Amino acid sequence: MILDSLDVSRDEWEKATGWQLKPEGACQGDVCVPLDGMTSGGTVDAAALAERLGMPLVHDDDRGLWASGPATVTGRALTSAVMPDLELPDLEGRPFRLSSLRGRKVVMVAWASW
Numbered sequence: 001m002i003l004d005s006l007d008v009s010r011d012e013w014e015k016a017t018g019w020q021l022k023p024e025g026a027c028q029g030d031v032c033v034p035l036d037g038m039t040s041g042g043t044v045d046a047a048a049l050a051e052r053l054g055m056p057l058v059h060d061d062d063r064g065l066w067a068s069g070p071a072t073v074t075g076r077a078l079t080s081a082v083m084p085d086l087e088l089p090d091l092e093g094r095p096f097r098l099s100s101l102r103g104r105k106v107v108m109v110a111w112a113s114w
Contacts, residue, residue, distance in 0.1 A: 003066040006046045013044050019053065019071065026053060028071070083108055 001016040010021050019026040025034040026049065033052055046068065050057040054072035059065070083098060083106065090096040098106070 001046075001068045003046055003068070004064060006066060007043045008046045010042055010044055013046070013049070017055075017068075017071070019049075 001013075014020055019028045021027075021035070021044065022032070025032045027033075035049070035052065046066065047057060049055075050068045056069040058067050060067075086098045087095050
């Protein structure tokens, strides 16, 4: 989620994160996290919610933007550690399948310019 302010509308927060804000707290599926007054009216404190939900939050001073990542209240950022089989060109342009590394530990780094 990319933010230009840490005061976020409830609707924007729910749409961007998938966490519904209810009287019992922030809920997603069977997991609810108590918020203890972190919401007021139609806005939420994104920094406080990110901390409570275990979401990383970084700030770009030059652009005045914040970005938050997925919640980790369940102790895992991913539901599984299984990477889908991908086929991408290697540095020489030959096809390379991720499955050729099956049985080895692999770190996948993704990057986007936008």
